[in-house]
Amino acid sequence: MAATACLMLLTLTITLTASLIFPLVYGADIESDKQALAALKKSLVDPLNVLSNWDVAVSPCTWKFIECENNRVTSLSIGINNLGGNLAPELGGLSALVDLSIINNTIEGTIPEELGNLENLRVLRLSDNLLSGKIPPSLGNLRSLVFANLDHNELTGEVAYQIGNLPNMKVADFSGNNLCWDFWPKPNFLGDYTVCQAE
Secondary structure (H helix, E strand, O other): OHHHHHHHHHHHHHHHHHHHHHHHHHHHHHHHHHHHHHHHHHHEEOOOOOOOOOOOOOOHHHOOOEEEEOOEEEEEEEEOOOOEEEOOHHHHHOOOOOEEEEEOOOOEOOOOHHHHHOOOOOEEEOOOOOOEEOOOHHHHHOOOOOEEEOOOOEEEEEOOHHHHOOOOOOEEEOOOOEEEEOOOOOOHHHOOOEEOOOO
């Protein structure tokens, strides 16, 4: 009897402790998503004020251009809204993100290497902006990536071999840039690009 009572008390204690701890951990995840998106908003120029409801006083799941599942940000999709500025490196903290699409704007600067931390990302679309510099080799860490559209920017240099080895990639469009590749065999998804010339 005493043993049974002790077991029941232990079970109740564990249950109550979990009910107190897990919401805090769960809430910390969406809070980190919110902070990453707030950093993005700060790094962008928004002349049309399309991000006006990105209010850190409320859940980002209520924000325009954002979709969530299980109280985590899974999609960020902003197209043709005349946004300028830069992509914040904090975007790499959106660990549940599946779709990152910021297209047909005037985003400048480089692609943050921190995007290589988005291990759940399946869709990456940054086409038709003014992005420059190299495609960061860290994107070769995106093992879940299926579609990548970086076309029609001002990207230069060599496409890193790590990107060519992505196991789930089906479609990649890097056209409209000044890119080259220098690894074999060249995967079909890369299409026709110039072979890098030896210096």
